Amino acid sequence: MKNLEIERKFLVLDDRYKAFAVRHHEIMQGYLCKDKDRTIRVRIRDNEAFLTIKSATNQKGIARFEWERTIDVEDAKQLLQLALPGVIEKTRWIIPAAEPGLEWEVDEFLGRLAGQTLAELELEDETQPFTKPEWLGEEVTGNPQYYNANM
Numbered sequence: 001m002k003n004l005e006i007e008r009k010f011l012v013l014d015d016r017y018k019a020f021a022v023r024h025h026e027i028m029q030g031y032l033c034k035d036k037d038r039t040i041r042v043r044i045r046d047n048e049a050f051l052t053i054k055s056a057t058n059q060k061g062i063a064r065f066e067w068e069r070t071i072d073v074e075d076a077k078q079l080l081q082l083a084l085p086g087v088i089e090k091t092r093w094i095i096p097a098a099e100p101g102l103e104w105e106v107d108e109f110l111g112r113l114a115g116q117t118l119a120e121l122e123l124e125d126e127t128q129p130f131t132k133p134e135w136l137g138e139e140v141t142g143n144p145q146y147y148n149a150n151m
Contacts, residue, residue, distance in 0.1 A: 003065055003066055003067050004063055004064070004065065004066070005054070005063065005064055005065075005066035005122065006062055006063045006122065006123045006124070006125060006126055006128075007062065007120050007121060007122045007123065007141070008062065008120070008121050008123065008130070008139065008141045009118055009119070009120050009139070009140050009141045009143075009146055010118065010119045010120075010132075010136045010137060010138065010139050010140060010141075011117070011118065011119075011136075011137035011138045011140055011146075012106060012117040012118060012119050012135060012136065012137060013135050013136065013137045014135060015117075015135075016134070016135040017093060017095055017104070017106050017119070017133065017135045018093060020095045020096070020133075021093040021094060021095050021106075022094055022095065022096060023093075023094045024091055024092060024093045024094065025045045025046050025091070025092045025094075026045070026046055026089075026091055027043060027044070027045045027088075027089070027090050027091070027092055027107075028043070028044045028080065028087060028088070028089050029041055029042060029043040029044070029087070029088050029148070030042055030079075030080045030083025030084065030086070030087040030088070031083055031084050031086075031149050032079065032082060032083060032084070033084075034084060034149040034150075036056055037055065037056050038053065038054065038055055038056065039052075039053070039054045039149045040052070040053050041053075041054070041148075041149070042071075042076050042079040042080055042083060043076070044073060044076050044077070044080070045092075047073065048070065048073070049070065049071045049072065049073045049075065049076030049077075050068050050069065050070055050071060050076075051068070051069055051071050051076075051079075052066065052067065052068040052069075053065075053066070053067045053068075054066045054067075057142060060126065060141075060142060061141050061142015061143070062126050062141055062142065063126060086112075086151070088109065088111075088113065088148055088151065089109070089110040089111045089113075090107045090108060090109045090110055090113075091107070091108045091110065092105055092106070092107050092108075093105070093106040093107075093108065094106075095133075097121060097130060097131065098130070098131035098133075099129075099130055099131065102121060102122075102123070102130065103121075103122075104119050104120070104121055104133070105119065105120045105121075105122075106118070106119045106120075107119075107120070109151075113151055116151070118140070118146060119136055
């Protein structure tokens with residue numbers, strides 16, 4: 001299905017993942033809308049900006065509709081001024097997964113969320129197998145407490 005995001009999310013035990021990182025990005029994001037059925041997010045990643053609309057997840061908490069488009073960075077900065085309280089700052093570390101073509105995205109939160117680190121893996125389908133690195137902890141896929149919009 002077009003515009004379908006399928007991801008698994010985990011807590012991270014420690015910073016061993018950094019030794020495997022191939023790049024990282026600085027991210028600032030805020031939400032213009034966040035309710036049980038949808039979120040509208042504005043994100044600045046390094047020198048790029050995006051507007052993203054996501055639906056609620058399916059019953060397993062793994063898949064959801066995601067629509068994302070590039071927008072002007074200056075527009076994104078203005079939209080962040082309209083964001084709901086709780087703008088998120090984080091460093092995203094990119095780590096190749098054991099499976100070719102897959103990458104772990106490890107978010108090290110900064111500011112008010114400092115100390116929280118989460119890892120996500122986007123998959124092609126909900127049953128796709130993958131190898132868990134030794135630095136991964138408990139799976140929190142589908143747990144609303146760990147949705148960025150709720151943090």
